[in-house]
Amino acid sequence: MVPGSTGADGAVRGVADAGQENARQAVSALYEAHAVGLIRLAVVMLGDRPAAEDVVQEAFCGLYRRWGQLDDPGNAQRYVRSAVLNGCRSALRRLSRESRSAGPDGSLETSESAEALALVNAEHRAVLSALQRLPARQREALVLRFYLDLPELEIARSMGVSTGTVKSTTSRALAALGRLVQEVP
Amino acid sequence: MNTLEDRIRAATQAMAGTVAPDSPPPLRLPADPGRRGAPGRARRWAHGLTPAAAALAVAAVVLGSLALQRGGQDGPPVSPGPLPGGLPRYYAALVQEPSGPWWAEVRNTVTGRVLGTVRPPLPFTRFSEVAAAPDDHTFVLAGIGPQGQPSVTQLYALRLNPATGAVRLSRLPVPLIPERWRVNGIAVSPDGTRLAVALEPGGAERPRLQLYSMTSGALLREWGVNTGRPGGAPVIGFMSWAADGRTLEYSYPVRGNGAALLDVTRPGTNLLGNSTIVQFPKWADLTYNLTLTGGGRLIASAAYITRGNGSVTGWLAGEFSARTGQAVHVFYRRAFHGSRQSFGPGTVWWASPSGQVLIASPARHGLGPNQAYTGLAVFTGHRYIALPWSGRITEAAW
Numbered sequence: 001m002v003p004g005s006t007g008a009d010g011a012v013r014g015v016a017d018a019g020q021e022n023a024r025q026a027v028s029a030l031y032e033a034h035a036v037g038l039i040r041l042a043v044v045m046l047g048d049r050p051a052a053e054d055v056v057q058e059a060f061c062g063l064y065r066r067w068g069q070l071d072d073p074g075n076a077q078r079y080v081r082s083a084v085l086n087g088c089r090s091a092l093r094r095l096s097r098e099s100r101s102a103g104p105d106g107s108l109e110t111s112e113s114a115e116a117l118a119l120v121n122a123e124h125r126a127v128l129s130a131l132q133r134l135p136a137r138q139r140e141a142l143v144l145r146f147y148l149d150l151p152e153l154e155i156a157r158s159m160g161v162s163t164g165t166v167k168s169t170t171s172r173a174l175a176a177l178g179r180l181v182q183e184v185p
Numbered sequence: 186m187n188t189l190e191d192r193i194r195a196a197t198q199a200m201a202g203t204v205a206p207d208s209p210p211p212l213r214l215p216a217d218p219g220r221r222g223a224p225g226r227a228r229r230w231a232h233g234l235t236p237a238a239a240a241l242a243v244a245a246v247v248l249g250s251l252a253l254q255r256g257g258q259d260g261p262p263v264s265p266g267p268l269p270g271g272l273p274r275y276y277a278a279l280v281q282e283p284s285g286p287w288w289a290e291v292r293n294t295v296t297g298r299v300l301g302t303v304r305p306p307l308p309f310t311r312f313s314e315v316a317a318a319p320d321d322h323t324f325v326l327a328g329i330g331p332q333g334q335p336s337v338t339q340l341y342a343l344r345l346n347p348a349t350g351a352v353r354l355s356r357l358p359v360p361l362i363p364e365r366w367r368v369n370g371i372a373v374s375p376d377g378t379r380l381a382v383a384l385e386p387g388g389a390e391r392p393r394l395q396l397y398s399m400t401s402g403a404l405l406r407e408w409g410v411n412t413g414r415p416g417g418a419p420v421i422g423f424m425s426w427a428a429d430g431r432t433l434e435y436s437y438p439v440r441g442n443g444a445a446l447l448d449v450t451r452p453g454t455n456l457l458g459n460s461t462i463v464q465f466p467k468w469a470d471l472t473y474n475l476t477l478t479g480g481g482r483l484i485a486s487a488a489y490i491t492r493g494n495g496s497v498t499g500w501l502a503g504e505f506s507a508r509t510g511q512a513v514h515v516f517y518r519r520a521f522h523g524s525r526q527s528f529g530p531g532t533v534w535w536a537s538p539s540g541q542v543l544i545a546s547p548a549r550h551g552l553g554p555n556q557a558y559t560g561l562a563v564f565t566g567h568r569y570i571a572l573p574w575s576g577r578i579t580e581a582a583w
Binding site for chain 2: 035056135
């Protein structure tokens with residue numbers, strides 16, 4: 001028996017500790033399996049590697065904190081992807097506030113995103129620069145559809161809108177991107 | 186020349202490829218799961234996050250966490266009070282259980298009670314679209330199948346007998362939509378006699394909008410998009426009829442932040458040539474489930490309020506002029522504070538003819554799967570009145 005505690009308290013604490021260790025192992029295993037894919041998703045969304053890594057770290061920490069509240073641990077992958085996308089939205093809002101003084105067009109480009117963009121060829125750079133100039137919701141719709149190839153229902157659930165809105169947002173984003181790509185030198 | 190979609194795929198894959206498979210940093214979980222933040226993680230102020238901004242961000246995260254701990258009840262402030270009159274009594278909803286079957290339900294608007302359920306008749310496996318007829322108890326469903334690609338589409342009528350509570354699904358006489366076309370939106374005319382169908386091409390064709398007779402299934406009119414690259418043109422999405430049955434609003438973003446109004450009585454088959462484009466203000470990022478109100482003079486919608494750089498400062502539900510695109514009435518408005526954005530415009534499902542009453546779902550953002558909507562509400566006179574709702578619903582029509 002643990003000194004200063006009742007047997008029941010010790011048992012409860014033991015169960016809690018075991019649960020915490022199980023959560024740690026499960027979340028670590030998920031990170032091992034999905035971290036690269038999620039950092040890639042966040043990099044595509046943010047165009048910024050350090051910010052992408054921060055978002056993914058925080059998403060997994062959030063998953064760890066809420067592991068016991070998950071209805072179905074089988075949903076953990078979807079949960080953490082949603083958390084990454086949510087983190088990307090917050091990061092984009094933060095970056096856009098910071099970029100107000102950065103450029104006349106209000107583009108979100110940071111030194112890190114410029115560095116990341118430099119790693120891809122000119123054609124891809126033009127598309128990615130245009131993608132970064134879209135409103136976050138439009139960018140997200142295009143990334144989920146064309147990068148992750150998610151079906152509309154999944155996109156709708158991730159974005160919290162109806163599938164009809166997914167279609168129209170995607171359509172609108174494509175039109176805007178088409179114009180922006182032509183403008184990018 | 187690759188389509189824009191192909192270019193996006195290639196560019197995003199290339200960007201993703203800059204992250205090497207063996208390069209993720211180690212995961213640093215907190216020793217205490219109740220404590221926020223990743224211990225020992227090197228905070229990077231270098232990419233522009235000042236300590237003050239970081240403090241704000243942390244505060245926002247804590248607020249977000251508190252919202253979660255309240256069991257997902259965070260949402261717009263609810264205003265008590267009686268429901269306005271004139272609400273439609275019933276709606277049809279498309280439902281899917283995770284990894285499970287699809288079905289359609291007819292529900293009572295005010296109580297949320299499920300009055301009837303139908304599944305797609307074989308070989309059709311799911312319903313992809315739903316629209317409501319003006320009689321308040323007839324709906325149109327698009328059933329697609331068989332499982333896997335390519336799929337064809339069959340249109341059905343779903344009728345509720347308000348006296349007995351029975352629901353019945355029957356095929357509409359509209360011809361089967363072939364596999365190379367995908368139904369991307371349907372809308373029943375205000376007199377219930379015609380059905381507008383938006384078609385997205387699967388191949389190198391251009392989008393089409395068709396008008397069918399609901400009773401005979403005859404194709405009455407067809408419009409095509411004659412501009413843009415084949416296979417790369419934006420799709421036609423959500424549609425809404427004006428009360429006069431003459432104007433059909435459809436989302437086809439030829440000029441960015443706008444909507445298109447088609448006069449279905451004008452001769453000609455050129456969709457854009459027969460349409461008027463409404464341009465919305467740059468600050469309004471409309472959700473695009475737009476509903477024509479005021480006899481077609483106004484467009485009801487929810488909209489994010491944006492700055493020039495795309496950052497979002499809040500949202501509103503209201504009406505915009507169908508002529509100038511300017512905001513005319515604001516029924517509900519909410520500002521986002523800091524980086525917190527726990528909910529925002531999801532979908533305006535229905536608007537009263539006067540536009541003074543909206544049925545809409547605000548959307549919850551990013552708090553996990555299966556939380557697409559915070560709920561359902563009536564917006565009227567700057568009030569938000571919550572209605573029963575199910576998070577399993579993916580589409581609905583009033």
